[in-house]
Amino acid sequence: MNTTVIDYTNFKREHLCCVLRDRNGEGRIAAKRDWLEKVFEDGLVLRKGDVNGRVFLEYMPAEYCWFPVDAPGYMFIHCYRIDEKFENLGYEEDLWRECIAESRIKHKKGLCVIVGRENLPNLNRRDDFLERGFKVCDRADPYFELMYLPFNEGEADTPRFMEGIEDAEVDDGWVLFYSHQCPHTAKIVERLKKKAGEAGIELKTVLLEKQKETGRIPLIPSVYTTFALFKDGRFITHEMLSPAKFAKIIKGKAEDKA
Numbered sequence: 001m002n003t004t005v006i007d008y009t010n011f012k013r014e015h016l017c018c019v020l021r022d023r024n025g026e027g028r029i030a031a032k033r034d035w036l037e038k039v040f041e042d043g044l045v046l047r048k049g050d051v052n053g054r055v056f057l058e059y060m061p062a063e064y065c066w067f068p069v070d071a072p073g074y075m076f077i078h079c080y081r082i083d084e085k086f087e088n089l090g091y092e093e094d095l096w097r098e099c100i101a102e103s104r105i106k107h108k109k110g111l112c113v114i115v116g117r118e119n120l121p122n123l124n125r126r127d128d129f130l131e132r133g134f135k136v137c138d139r140a141d142p143y144f145e146l147m148y149l150p151f152n153e154g155e156a157d158t159p160r161f162m163e164g165i166e167d168a169e170v171d172d173g174w175v176l177f178y179s180h181q182c183p184h185t186a187k188i189v190e191r192l193k194k195k196a197g198e199a200g201i202e203l204k205t206v207l208l209e210k211q212k213e214t215g216r217i218p219l220i221p222s223v224y225t226t227f228a229l230f231k232d233g234r235f236i237t238h239e240m241l242s243p244a245k246f247a248k249i250i251k252g253k254a255e256d257k258a
Helices: 028-042 091-105 126-130 185-198 243-257
Strands: 003-006 045-049 055-061 074-082 110-116 135-140 144-150 174-178 203-207 227-231 234-237
Touching: 003 091, 028 055, 028 185, 045 091, 055 091, 074 091, 091 110, 110 126, 126 144, 174 185, 185 203, 185 243
Parallel strands: 074 110, 174 203
Antiparallel strands: 003 045, 045 055, 055 074, 110 144, 135 144, 174 227, 227 234
């Protein structure tokens, strides 16, 4: 099966597997392309199958990845997706073979990725990585796991979540941290802000960007930074909520307080 790498030369014309089209000015494609343009220089690779669907691996050196992991020398996988209709057609093997070969050529120690303690919405599927021989090397509340696949048996250095995450501060009230690493946030965040207004509450949204001095995004009180919703400093969910589901959570919190 053929695969293609999205890079500086083609990212404005190639379709992005995670979002094939925008409707009604959602802005998802533009958000992802703007994000890609900023991070290619950090070594990001978006490798996709030569099909019109979600068949891709997005990865980059862990030192510059968009999640708070301490894994020098490793390649970090942001996102891996294979649409069900493309499973067992050879794309998985091609994507993994090329990712591993490229990582070895770049003298990486192995691969690492964040998953849930079970298969959860909007996270990489834990089972996909177990099947590839990945092992758990660290955990974080409430349900996140860091998994890794070392290229050399007996590799002494294992990835870890960064220190200080639990000490990071978040304002009271409803606060949503997010990034455009996932293009769907461009659509979802605006919908949730509108729903919050309809419910008479303020939703503070914080778009995470890399800090010039560190080359990393700032620490927040969650290891998952693509989408992290908090209420009064307490983590609520990583799941990219529909407006209806968000309304239920708002109502539930109001009833708890009553």
